[in-house]
Each structure stands twice: as structure tokens, then as C-alpha cells.
Amino acid sequence: MNDMTRVERAVDSKDIKINAKKVQVYYGDTHAIKDVDVAIEDKTVTAFIGPSGCGKSTFLRCLNRMNDTIDICRVEGDILLDGEDIYDKRVDPVQLRAKVGMVFQKPNPFPKSIYDNVAYGPRIHGLAKNKADLDGIVEKSLRRGAIWDEVKDRLYAPGTGLSGGQQQRLCIARAVATEPEVLLMDEPCSALDPIATAQVEELIDELRANYSVVIVTHSMQQAARVSQKTAFFHLGNLVEFGETGQIFTNPVDPRTESYITGRIG
Template sequence: MNIMSEASIETAVNDRTAAAPETVKMRGEKVGVFYGDKQALFDVDLLVRQNQVTALIGPSGCGKSTFLRCLNRMNDTIDNARVVGRITLDGEDIYDRNIDVVELRSRVGMVFQKPNPFPKSIYENVAYGPRIHGLARSKTELDAIVESSLKRAGLFNEVKDRLHEPGTGLSGGQQQRLCIARAIAVSPEVILMDEPCSALDPIATARVEELIDELRENYTIVIVTHSMQQAARVSQRTAMFHLGNLVEEGPTEKMFTNPDDKRTQDYITGRFG
């Protein structure tokens, strides 16, 4: 884990308050997760605010990625996983039996830790989601969605002359931006990012962080990160997890300069984690 000085924290979080009034996009109430008999998450209450970046921090195994996967029901894919409590998207319970999980995951997209482009062309990676969801009525519309998504992901100018070459041939940072383009091609409302820069070099990481800041104008973003500098740079809100519990949550500037809980202070300054 990277240790931060007070000066670097204050520099990173300066002027990161949201301009727009806060609206709750997603809400977790008493969320608990069990893997078989083992409980991994305990009574988590957390608000995710619209058009803001919420960073989930904490030591390995603390429950932050487990909570992230609850937000688009990715835990449904684990045989012995059980989620209790309530999670809403625009006030609607996403675990209601009448919810279409495929539609939910188009509204709440996900970018994983390791870039995972499909073994298809750059174009087909981005076109896949809109095609299966019926978002384009013609090849012209599909072309427009692909171009727009690649532009929003800051990748179009780098790949516009090789759209039909394999996505796996791109650099690691480009592959991750391709995965972001693939996620936003189906017009999600929320984007979940599980350590999206952990496999990237510093230059690629900086580009993705710039992209996250641009994307929050149109999307709500929740990011899991081990990098305290990254959390301070990209987020407006930060939530600290420890041993499956939500320790505290608040504006990033306060969390990094004057947290309420000593565990948060100790983790941020590198005393444990």
C-alpha cells in the first residue's frame, strides 16, 4: 500500500467537491454477504451519490470487492453466496424477484481488475453489448455507438485505423480503456470498477484516472482501490472497510485529513493494511 503524507493528501483532494446537488443513485441498507457458513460482510449501510466517484478502501479481504459485486448482483454467479439486506437503484430493490438481472447489469456496468477484452476485434468488443441488447437498429447506428463509446473512453484516435484488428493486440492500458468503452456502450447509469489500474503502468494509470474524472459527468462510479493516492485523486466520497464492516464513509477530503475512526487514520497513513 502507498503511504501518503498530509501535504500529498491535501494536494490530491483539493477542489474535488461536486458542483451539482447530491442525489442518491444507489442505497445499501443492512447489506450482509455469506459464502456458505462464513459471513464476509456485516450490516453495511452506504449511499452512492449520482455523478460522483465513490472510492471503497481498506486492507485485502476487508469486504470492499464483495460489496461492489453486490451492486450488480455479480455474487449471484457464486454458488454458495447469499446476500441479505436491501440494495436499491433509483429506489427500486435490485434483488426483487421481478428484476431482470441482464437488464440490471446493463444499467450497472463493471470494469474488472485485469483487462479482459473479448477475443474479437476492437469494433466487435464494443458492438457486442449494444447488439445483444438491441440498442442499434442499423449498421450505421451501431457504428455511431462504437465510435462514441471509444471517444468517451479516450481511445478512438488511437485505434480508429485498426478497428477490425484484435482487441487483445492493444497495450494493457488501451485494453482497459477498451473494456471501459465496452461497458459504456450499453449506456449504463452506474459503472463499477474493481481495481481497474492495478495491472497498469503509471502512465496508463494516469490516463484511466483522467478518464474516470471525465466520465463522472455522465455516470455514477464506484471504484475499489488499494492506492490511497488514487482514491484521493479520483473520488468525491470515500468508504473505509475493515473485517467485513463499513468503518466510516464521508467526503474524501475529510476522510483523508480528519477521519472519525482511528482505523481509517492508521490505514491511510500505512500503519496497517
């Protein structure tokens, strides 16, 4: 793990963007997430690591209420976004998801043109005043997604015709286009090859300037490379949460140490 040296980076104390307290998630009778407390900072990349089935994706999906689409799923506890409970009855999940964008494990461009894919969010939220405005948003988002140069000549070609890595960057650009405050990424690189992964990781590092990014990953190297904070989940419990450098070099909990050294997981 040569990357360990890179994690010695300046981490200023920043505002708390999302504060989760005593979160419990049940799938039917299964208790999937137990008593999780996490504070996600603004303009920071937070990585969730842990073995398969440990609940990290489930917890991520709680942060923008994507679990609402699953009938048997039940969430308890408080998740505060800028101090407001997102599970409050008065909160509209649709508005919440515009503020907390999400990028999925498998690239899922809509069967539309590249332009329409990116313009989808701005259109449904009415972010553009006119066509020129929308063009501007699309270009800016595609630039942020680090894919503008590759697609600027074929904006009206179908998004499904791009390569896997390009599709994933298109999906990131699509998520960025709605101007979210938090970007959730559920294993965004698991379906990509190493080159595309490197491009997406570089992009995540750039996104940190504007957004709070939460990334779920199976790759500990990736967590070490891109994140400032790391949370280790095991069997539905949050085992350890802290500075990435500290988690990877000097873990407090023996389970964390076992996992990052490859003895469990």
C-alpha cells in the same frame, strides 16, 4: 501525500443513485460483509478502500448482482437502485447489469475485434437500429474511453493485441457502450503501469459528468485523486464513509487513521 490539497473540491449535494441498507453477504458459512450502509450519489466518484480481504470487491459485486454467478454466495439486506430493490424477485439481473456496468481488475477484452468488443453490449441489448447507428455508438464509446485516436485505424484488429492500458480503456469503452447509469470498477488500474493508470484516472474523472462511478482501489493516492466520496472497509465492516477530503485529512475512526497513515493494512 501532496494530493491531499486537491481533494478540496466542490461537492454539491446530489441525488442518491444507489442506497444500500444493512447488507450482509455470506460465502457458505463465512460472513463476508456485515451490516453495510452506503449511499452512492449520482454523477460522483465513490472510492472503496481497505486492506485485502476486507470485502470491498464483494460489496461492489453485490451492486450489479455479479455475485449471483457464485453458487455459495448469499446476499441479505436492501440495495436500492433509484428506489427499487435490485434483489427483488421481479428484477432481471441481466437488465440490471445493463444499467450497472462493470470494469474488472484485469483487462478482459473478448477474443474478438476491437469493434466487436465495443459493439457486443449494444448488439445483445438491441441498442442500434442499423449498422450506421452501431458505428456511431462504437465511435462515441471509444471516444469516451479515450482510446478512439489510438484504435480508429485498426477497429477490426483483435482487442487482445492491444497493450494492457489500451485493453483496460477498451473495456471501459465496452462498458460505456451499453449506456449504463452506474459504472463499477474493481481495481481497474492494478494491472497497469503508472502512465496507463494516469490515463485511466483522467478518464474516470471525465466519466463523472455522465455516470455515477464506484471504484475499488488499493491505492489510497488513487482514491484521493479521483474520488469525491470514500468508504473505508475493514474486516467486512464499513468503518467510515464520507467526503474524500475529510476521510484523508480528518478521519473520525481511529482505524481509518491507522490505515491511511500506513499503520495497518
